[in-house]
Amino acid sequence: MNWQQLTSSKRSGSENKTAYTDAVRTSFVRDYDRLIFSSAFRRLQNKTQVFPLPGPGVFVHNRLTHSLEVASVGRSLGKAVGDALAQKYPLENDYFHEFYKYELPSVIAAGCLAHDIGNPPFGHSGEEAIRTFFRDLTGTEKAQFSELLSENQQRDFLFFEGNANAFRTLTHSFNEKSAGGFRLTYATLASIVKYPSDSLSGFNKEQLVTKKSGFFDSEIETYKHIAKELGIPRLHESKNIFARHPFVYLVEAADDICYRIIDFEDAHRLNIISIDTIKELFLQFFDNETGYDARERVAQVFNDINDNNQRVQFLRAKLINLLINRVTNVFMEKEEELLQGTLQKSLIDYLPESELQLIKTIDEFSIEHIYNHRSVVEIEIAGYNVIGGLLKEFFAAVISPKSTKSKKLLQLISQQFVITGERDRLYNDMQSVVDFIAGMTDLFAVDVYRKITGIEFPQIR
Incomplete structure (x- = not known):
């Protein structure tokens, strides 16, 4: 791979059109x-990040606020790396310098905005709820699922992955005549595909690129086309496994930095963890720093702040800034491996050993005290029941579309999600059902579930 080719501004669905030029809004700013401004992004405001969405007076992050913060960190990473590349290669052409000095921040920020756009409601349990439903199929439904879908298509559901669904959400036309979905640039689209392999090749932890999957069977050709345009190599002759686009590592790093720190901030606001715990864990990152980042100075400013929430915000800002600098240095140190497509760990995993141990401590603490907190477990269970219940009703309607109940249920699915009822298009119809449910907000999913199961009686609005 080479830095110049990786920056293509071609758009999905508009490959044969002349690139639109605007002195104010460049192609990547438009991404x-x-x-x-999209509906899919706005719906993230009512999708769980980690903690259930609380009542008035208490604020925790949802998918939308998380994505905005990741985009902010990603923009800084893009600026730092772009400046470093432009400085390292002074003899490259004007386009190279223009892109890396001014456009890369927009690409990484856009990729960060989109990184969770394919995630279903109820946090990470939403993905597992979809997988569990299809793994537990029995009888006629199981028989048709196995008979009419290829192995790769089956695994799209058995190993449903929010990353792959994000790529589908951004590139699929659904029921519109115009092709290309959001019509984003190839550079931005490739920056969100963390695991560039199909479902059949994915979920193999021997390689970073196959840890999960990055595109469904329906989007394989779309990704192949983008990869060819960007010069992303295929890593296996007979399998759909590709190298990562180097920009992916920056989007991933921004997410890695944010969720580790922000989840602590939310837990503190909910009185799950104390200010002393955060102080103890976060200040250690500054043990070997000097100047304004020296531990003594950071601790002094921290202690001079009266409000505990402001104290957490101060430490959060200092730590994010420190990690941005660390990750930028790692990216430049690993440039050769990034371009060869051989880097086998995320950027944050290349931090100095002392800091890696601190990251590990944070991860272990989060698992024990945050991700297994009662409120988190409760919403995960709710996700299993609500998503599982919705899939049970709508999948049965797709399998037997001519029954009276099925016809009524299918009327509830938005027109953008096409249900053909044709036997040889079961895979597409199943995708439409999952598209419909995965795109729901938490509250809308609960509302539909209650009404179609009779728990709540519908009212005329």
Whole structure:
């Protein structure tokens, strides 16, 4: 791979059109704008990040606020890396310098905005709820699922992955005549595909690129086309496994930095963990720093702040800034492996050993005290029941579309999700059902579930 080819501004669905030029809004700024003004992005405001969405007076992050913060960190990473590349290669052409000095921040920020756009409601349990439903199929439904879908298509559901669903959400036309979905640039689209392999090759932890999957069977050709345009190599002759686009590592790093720190901030606001715990864990990162980042100075400013929430915000800002600098240095140190497609760990995993141990301590603490907190477990269970219940009803309607109940149920699915009822298009119809449910907000999913199961009687609005 080479830095120049990786920057293509071609758009999905508009490959044969002349690139639109605008002195104010460049192609990559328009990517960011298209995402932030989209309905799919706005719906993230009512999707769980970790903690259930609380009542008035208490604020925790949802998918939307998380994505905005990741985009902010990603923009800084893009600026730092872009400046470093432009400085390292002074003899490259004007386009190279223009892109890396001014456009890369927009690409990474847009990729960060989009990184969770394919995630279903109820946090990470939403993905597992979809997988569990299809793994537990029995009888006629199981028989048709096995008979009419290829192995790769089956695994799209058995190993449903939010990353792959994000790529589908951004590139699929659904029921519109115009092709290309959001019509984002190839550079932005490739920056969100963390695991560039199909479901059949994915979920193999021997390689980073196959840890999960990055595109469904329905989007394989779309990704192949983008990869060819960007010069992303295929890593296996007979399998759909590709190298990562180097920008993916920056999007991933921004997410890695944010969720580790922000989840602590939310837990503190909910009185799950104390200010002393956060102080103890976070200040250790500054043990070997000097100047404004020296531990003594950071601790002094921290202690001079009266409000505990402000104290947490101060430490959060200092730590994010420190990690941005660390990750930028790692990216430049690993440039050769990034371009060869051989880097086998995320950037944050290349931090100095002392800091890696601190990251490990944070991860272990989070698992024990945050991700297994009662409120988190409760919403995960709710996700299993609500998503499982919705799939049970709508999948049965797709399998037997001519029954009276099925016809009524299918009327509830938005027109953008096409249900053909044709036997040889079961895979597409199943995708439409999952598209419909995965795109729901937490509250809308609960509302539909209650009404179609009779728990709540519908009212005329």
